[in-house]
Amino acid sequence: MIKKSNFRISIIILGLAIVGFSIILLNLDGKSRLGSKTQLQQLASFPIPHPTIQYGFVLDTFQVSRDTIQDNEFLADILLRHKVPFSDIDELARATKDSFDVRGLRADKPYTILATDTSKAAQYFIYEPSVFSYVIFDLQNKTANKIERPVNTTIKSGAGIIQSSLWNAMTDNGMSFELAASMEDALAWSIDFHHIQKDDRFKLVYEERSIDGQPVGIGKILGAYYKNVDNEYYAIHFENERHAGYYDLEARSMEKAFLKAPVKYSRISSRYNLRRFHPVLRRTRPHFGTDYAAPTGTPIYAVADGLVTKRSRTRGNGNFVKLKHDDVYQTQYLHMSRFATGVNVGTHVKQGQTIGYVGQTGLANGPHVCFRFWKNGKQINHLREIFPPAKPMKAEDLPSFYEYRDDVVYQLDTVLSPDQINPEIVSTNP
Ligand SMILES: [Zn+2]
Incomplete structure (x- = not known):
């Protein structure tokens, strides 16, 4: 929770700033009617301020300092530099122990200090343990609140043809290493990724997670398609009350008793x-x-x-x-x-x-x-060794699985391969 009273103060300050600004505008406007063209031009070029809002604060109303936690640096080291008395830091550490233990600060993680006036003690210390959340320490009221950032999920797709390695095929087509690892997870029981060959091709429909429009990672792979000389494979991610995981087109779990290899990326x-x-x-x-x-x-x-x-x-x-x-x-x-x-x-x-x-x-x-x-x-x-295939899911689950499967397979089939996008990419095994 954002400390409401201070947030309100920030809004009031912003409000006052806008009112003040309007008064200036009115004054200029009043003068311009009587005055010269120069004053009109001055009015036109007057900048309109956009408030910078982050962590629920209007940053424009604070002195903002940003840095990252250094090796062996403690909260006290940071806050003492920002004029917070040691007794207050000690009280803060004890009061917030249950919501966020200040000994949990990690080197290289970013933090932000907000002060109304740098000659006085800082008011807020904001720590970002990951891109997914931040913790606001209210230095006056001795509280700590962890805020989870909203994560957006969008459906993306990608395709590639192996020329040299899976990783190259991924990165050449704008996909990440993380996505390659997820594809390996989806197909680990079917494809021997140590034995992939030139002209093998794959397609993926997957979730991309983002915060404030910035991608932060891969969610689930909804569907994966892989074709090599011998076979083509579909892996469909399906979840209901009884099942969760990857299934083939016949509703059989992709998970076999044995993984193809004991190490990844080898x-x-x-x-x-x-x-x-x-x-x-x-x-x-x-x-x-x-x-x-x-x-x-x-x-x-x-x-x-x-x-x-x-x-x-x-x-x-x-x-x-x-x-x-x-x-x-x-x-x-x-x-x-x-x-x-x-x-x-x-x-x-x-x-x-x-x-x-x-x-x-x-x-x-x-x-x-x-x-x-x-x-x-x-x-x-x-x-x-050929291991026995897994059993298909129960008959009662099949209609909903098939409906979902058809949707994912349609999406996979409509993803364009690199050689469909750019016919100059020559493949001998289309
Ligand atoms: Zn050996």
């Missing part, structure tokens, strides 16, 4: 290969895993819900975790730089949960995760 550096030349041992040795190269510290995800059966270190494997998913499948993740906290033998982990971080411990010649997949006690190539 590349496969070595495949499952029974006759592989080992780069460290320098001799032929079967490679029973798939290596995903990624920078040290990249989170490694559990590809499915499971139980941690090993969390250990050996000379060859380095730090590794092994998961048991059911009586048939087990997975193992090698060469971690470190384990995620809370991941111990006996811990149950969820699909997508971080279990450790990419490193090069053990026999490894660069940061990567060696991912191993067991089926009935034998190591297999998980990229070749």
Whole structure:
């Protein structure tokens, strides 16, 4: 809540300013009737003030100072510079502890100080923990109020054709890295994003969130379309009382029991290969895993819900975790730089949960995760494994799903591809 009395004072001051300004206008106008042309011209060029309103205050009625919190800077350091007595700061900190703990101020976050007169103690300290909200500290009444900024959601669309990488295809067509990550989330069970190829194409219909007209992030992906040499995929985001998530055109959940890969934004550096030349041992040795190269510290995800059966270190494997998913499948993740906290033998982990971080411990010649997949006690190539499809949603949900699906598919189908917008973009696989 904005402190009403002060807001009212601000409005009154603005009101008085406008009245004063009108009187000047009237006076000039009165004179001009009698006076010269010069006075008329002066009147015409007289600037009309537009009040600057921010945080619910008319800023024109204050001395405004803006800055960002410095490293190791406390509220007291800032407010003392703005002539607020230490006893008042102490009282403020205690009085506002429950609404916003002043020890929670973070370096690099912006703040604004409002004072009626810089020779006197400041009146307001306004802190912005994120673009989504701000906190107004009333330094006289010792209150703190957090205000959430209204977020607008608009529906946007985009399309791309892979030339070199997914990220390039996104950014070349005006889409963000965040959007690429969301698309990966929507299609993670269907598309092996480590194996995308030139001329693969995609289309997206998604929510963009904005505050005061400035984009602040991506909301939901409402629909995603992906086409590669083998297949085309649609993922439709659907929510009702019983379901929430991505579904294919037949109302089957896109979520499969296993994710395609244990890391995002990586590349496969070595495949499952029974006759592989080992780069460290320098001799032929079967490679029973798939290596995903990624920078040290990249989170490694559990590809499915499971139980941690090993969390250990050996000379060859380095730090590794092994998961048991059911009586048939087990997975193992090698060469971690470190384990995620809370991941111990006996811990149950969820699909997508971080279990450790990419490193090069053990026999490894660069940061990567060696991912191993067991089926009935034998190591297999998980990229070749076909998992059973999920069941479709209940019959009672189908009519509303189909109606929504048709709408999203129509929107996806009407998004123009880059080569439709600009025919000079040559694609060999339209
Ligand atoms: Zn490996």
